[in-house]
Amino acid sequence: MAKRDYYEILGVSKDASKEDIKKAYRKLAVQNHPDRNPNDSEAETRFKEATEAYEVLSDPKKRQAYDQYGFAGVEGMGGGQHDYSSVFRDFSDIFGNDFGGFSSIFESFFGGGQSRSSGGSRGTFRGASLQYNVEIDFKEAVFGTKVDVSYTRNVSCETCSGTGASKGSGRRSCGTCGGTGQVRRSSGFFSIASTCPTCGGEGTIVESPCGDCKGHGVMKKRQKLKVTIPAGIESGKRISIPGQGEAGPNSGPAGDLLVYVSVRPHQYFERNGNDLYCMIPITVTQASLGTEISVETIDGDRVKLKVPSGVQNGKVLRIKGRGVPFVHNSDRRGDMYIKLRVDTPKKMSSKAKALMRELSDVIGEENHPKPVPLSEV
Ligand SMILES: [Zn+2]
Numbered sequence: 001m002a003k004r005d006y007y008e009i010l011g012v013s014k015d016a017s018k019e020d021i022k023k024a025y026r027k028l029a030v031q032n033h034p035d036r037n038p039n040d041s042e043a044e045t046r047f048k049e050a051t052e053a054y055e056v057l058s059d060p061k062k063r064q065a066y067d068q069y070g071f072a073g074v075e076g077m078g079g080g081q082h083d084y085s086s087v088f089r090d091f092s093d094i095f096g097n098d099f100g101g102f103s104s105i106f107e108s109f110f111g112g113g114q115s116r117s118s119g120g121s122r123g124t125f126r127g128a129s130l131q132y133n134v135e136i137d138f139k140e141a142v143f144g145t146k147v148d149v150s151y152t153r154n155v156s157c158e159t160c161s162g163t164g165a166s167k168g169s170g171r172r173s174c175g176t177c178g179g180t181g182q183v184r185r186s187s188g189f190f191s192i193a194s195t196c197p198t199c200g201g202e203g204t205i206v207e208s209p210c211g212d213c214k215g216h217g218v219m220k221k222r223q224k225l226k227v228t229i230p231a232g233i234e235s236g237k238r239i240s241i242p243g244q245g246e247a248g249p250n251s252g253p254a255g256d257l258l259v260y261v262s263v264r265p266h267q268y269f270e271r272n273g274n275d276l277y278c279m280i281p282i283t284v285t286q287a288s289l290g291t292e293i294s295v296e297t298i299d300g301d302r303v304k305l306k307v308p309s310g311v312q313n314g315k316v317l318r319i320k321g322r323g324v325p326f327v328h329n330s331d332r333r334g335d336m337y338i339k340l341r342v343d344t345p346k347k348m349s350s351k352a353k354a355l356m357r358e359l360s361d362v363i364g365e366e367n368h369p370k371p372v373p374l375s376e377v
């Protein structure tokens with residue numbers, strides 16, 4: 001099988017910075033995480049490819065050799081057997097704390113490094129986060145709301161407290177992997193120790209599985225929550241609710257529920273940061289003579305505004321403090337802006353036309369518009 005170029009695998013350019021390479025690798029590794037893609041050999045291959053590419057491109061010496069001589073340049077450097085120790089060293093740096101279970105999955109994939117001790121300690125890892133999308137009205141986003149969220153998540157089995165074993169039964173060493181949690185197989189380019197399919201890498205299996213969760217230690221549960229959406233939230237923002245995601249393996253802490261909020265547009269209002277914008281049309285006569293308009297605010301009440309005589313099309317009026325509340329300080333609000341549009345009458349009676357002609361004669365030369373540069377418009 002022809003090997004793909006390391007830069008191509010990571011989707012970065014030849015002059016990518018160390019940081020870019022790390023970012024690209026993190027993304028690919030998380031996407032193709034074996035836990036998220038069980039029995040998906042393509043994801044597994046992508047995961048391995050990306051790791052191999054990262055291992056070379058993150059090391060300045062190896063990268064230089066690869067740039068100069070291609071695969072041949074780095075073949076000898078790891079001494080035939082690939083050395084992933086540099087990747088292990090970077091691990092917490094790359095994945096932070098939000099991927100607690102990752103390094104051990106990684107180890108089981110590649111062996112070496114800080115290999116799991118024989119007999120397999122049953123590690124507790126944080127569960128995965130779940131994503132939930134909600135759509136709310138414009139006004140709900142401005143003033144905040146509560147939404148009912150209903151979803152299915154894995155929770156720790158109550159019957160066996162997440163151990164997967166039925167009452168009184170213990171665990172015994174796994175026969176498939178002999179308690180190591182790994183099975184080795186050759187995959188052409190390098191030999192890989194992969195997670196034992198029988199015990200899931202734990203090295204032990206329950207003697208008598210819990211009847212309620214079939215030995216998994218977790219079970220699906222329908223979850224209902226009332227989620228508070230704060231006033232002032234913007235479309236696309238997310239609210240994270242700790243501990244409401246998937247239960248962690250072996251009674252590990254649960255992940256978070258991430259609620260992504262999208263906001264439906266309003267018929268009249270548009271939002272820019274914490275300010276609200278709307279448009280009010282007025283007639284030529286109102287604009288010429290001045291008038292008083294009454295505008296509805298987002299609060300639902302009406303505010304009277306004076307429009308001065310001789311106002312021009314596009315003039316913007318402001319009502320202070322009638323915009324969107326600030327998320328972290330709801331006492332503070334943005335402003336409301338009203339843009340005036342002067343509408344020319346479309347249907348005029350012959351009397352109206354006659355009056356308009358008379359008006360045209362009376363208002364005189366000084367009211368005739370003069371050309372202005374486009375920059376002043
Ligand atoms: Zn159970």
Ligand SMILES: [Zn+2]
Pocket residue numbers: 174175176177178179180181182196197198199200201202203204
């Ligand atoms: Zn096993």
